[in-house]
Amino acid sequence: MKIGIVGMGAFSDDFVKLFTLHPDVEEVVVADLDETRVQKAMEKHHIKRGYTSYEELLEKADDVDSIAIFTQRHLHGPMIVKALKAGKHVYSAVPIGCTLEEIEEIVKLAGETRQIYMMGETCYYYPCAIYCREKYATGEMGKFVYGESQYYHDICEMYGDYQRSGGERWRRVAGIPPMFYPTHSISMLFSAINEHAVKVSCMGYRDNHEDDIFGEDKNNWANPFSNETAIFQMSGGGIARINEFRRVGINKPSSYITCFYGEKGAYECSITNHSYQRGIASGEEPYVEDVGPLVNTIDYNEDLKNGTMDMSKDPISIKYIQGPAKIQDYSRLPKSFRETVSRNHYNSHPFLVDDFVRAVKTGKLPPNNAWESARYMIPGLIAHESALRGGELLDVPDLGDAPVDWEKLTFEPYEE
Numbered sequence: 460m461k462i463g464i465v466g467m468g469a470f471s472d473d474f475v476k477l478f479t480l481h482p483d484v485e486e487v488v489v490a491d492l493d494e495t496r497v498q499k500a501m502e503k504h505h506i507k508r509g510y511t512s513y514e515e516l517l518e519k520a521d522d523v524d525s526i527a528i529f530t531q532r533h534l535h536g537p538m539i540v541k542a543l544k545a546g547k548h549v550y551s552a553v554p555i556g557c558t559l560e561e562i563e564e565i566v567k568l569a570g571e572t573r574q575i576y577m578m579g580e581t582c583y584y585y586p587c588a589i590y591c592r593e594k595y596a597t598g599e600m601g602k603f604v605y606g607e608s609q610y611y612h613d614i615c616e617m618y619g620d621y622q623r624s625g626g627e628r629w630r631r632v633a634g635i636p637p638m639f640y641p642t643h644s645i646s647m648l649f650s651a652i653n654e655h656a657v658k659v660s661c662m663g664y665r666d667n668h669e670d671d672i673f674g675e676d677k678n679n680w681a682n683p684f685s686n687e688t689a690i691f692q693m694s695g696g697g698i699a700r701i702n703e704f705r706r707v708g709i710n711k712p713s714s715y716i717t718c719f720y721g722e723k724g725a726y727e728c729s730i731t732n733h734s735y736q737r738g739i740a741s742g743e744e745p746y747v748e749d750v751g752p753l754v755n756t757i758d759y760n761e762d763l764k765n766g767t768m769d770m771s772k773d774p775i776s777i778k779y780i781q782g783p784a785k786i787q788d789y790s791r792l793p794k795s796f797r798e799t800v801s802r803n804h805y806n807s808h809p810f811l812v813d814d815f816v817r818a819v820k821t822g823k824l825p826p827n828n829a830w831e832s833a834r835y836m837i838p839g840l841i842a843h844e845s846a847l848r849g850g851e852l853l854d855v856p857d858l859g860d861a862p863v864d865w866e867k868l869t870f871e872p873y874e875e
């Protein structure tokens with residue numbers, strides 16, 4: 460496969476590297492509006508073809524069969540539609556799109572053309588999400604009753620991320636409604652229970668900070684809220700509480716499941732404390748188990764075991780809340796990926812790139828496909844509408860399951 464990667468900002472660098480290293484990728488070409496970013500990426504990753512816009516890449520590199528989109532978050536929807544219409548398979552960073560119409564069109568195109576669309580949802584491969592998904596699938600936890608997950612990311616002026624590509628008017632984009640970027644928090648919980656949202660009530664924190672990011676006249680979405688809290692009624696009857704905060708005094712981790720309760724068992728987390736508990740209804744002796752050895756990063760567990768953790772200096776060091784964890788299945792990755800641990804986002808990037816390449820190669824449906832991505836994103840769009848209406852209870856539209864005759868991707872180890 461040949462892939463065109465669009466957007467050479469801060470996030471794509473690791474993905475350019477991984478696509479270049481994957482044994483089933485023949486060529487990577489890149490594009491950005493900023494020529495210096497294109498040059499830098501080409502030199503660093505030994506890339507032969509670079510372009511100064513998405514349109515130019517589509518036109519001049521029409522031999523690429525796949526596109527990966529890493530432009531700013533509000534630009535994805537129309538770019539994905541364009542690539543699908545041009546007959547390409549598409550990977551995009553989160554989110555899939557920022558309007559219901561965009562997402563409906565992507566789902567329709569994916570269904571009609573059977574081209575792959577996959578959203579690169581890093582949190583799908585976060586250790587806590589894998590733990591809850593796998594544990595819940597055993598049936599041991601009983602039916603899902605309630606869960607809480609969140610994505611906390613303070614985007615105050617000091618943070619600087621939106622200034623990088625937004626110029627003087629960066630606030631117009633930084634003020635995007637928090638629930639227009641809900642896929643990290645939602646995917647962790649919803650993918651574990653394999654249900655979708657049917658109703659939502661959401662409250663917004665009206666932000667009056669002097670940095671002027673949030674407010675009806677201050678951003679492109681007339682969004683007054685920096686923080687939003689939504690309560691979803693799920694299709695199986697359970698309840699999910701989702702927080703999306705953009706002004707909050709927290710460091711890390713930024714995305715995590717706080718609690719996940721079934722009728723018989725539960726997972727709870729507080730930073731690096733992860734427990735699994737069995738209740739009396741399980742029919743067995745109730746107990747609490749420390750599942751940190753599986754869910755915490757390997758670095759954390761090793762330093763804990765060796766007594767080399769200096770809590771006075773660095774209580775929760777970045778190395779303890781990034782990087783790989785034992786629960787992730789490395790044996791399925793190609794050799795070149797197993798040798799290249801990417802610390803960012805709990806080493807989720809290699810799994811995402813490998814999912815997409817396998818899907819393109821086999822034509823099978825990957826996780827985080829168009830239908831699942833729609834179910835991670837649309838609830839947030841409706842939640843924001845509810846917040847604007849003071850918490851009014853609203854129905855969440857559902858675009859349904861992926862076609863039943865589309866075989867799902869499996870993850871046999873590579874023969875290398």
Ligand SMILES: NC(=O)c1ccc[n+]([C@@H]2O[C@H](COP(=O)([O-])OP(=O)(O)OC[C@H]3O[C@@H](n4cnc5c(N)ncnc54)[C@H](O)[C@@H]3O)[C@@H](O)[C@H]2O)c1
Pocket residue numbers: 465466467468469470471490491492493496511512513514529530531532533534552553554579580581620623624625804
């Ligand atoms: N954990 C995660 O999943 C995660 C983390 C970080 C970022 N992201 C997502 O990754 C994406 C990129 O984030 P970033 O921080 O690198 O952004 P960035 O602003 O650093 O980079 C975006 C780049 O896209 C380029 N671009 C915009 N329109 C273009 C066009 N038409 N043609 C070619 N290039 C174009 C810009 O010039 C810029 O260089 C965002 O959507 C963000 O939400 C996801």
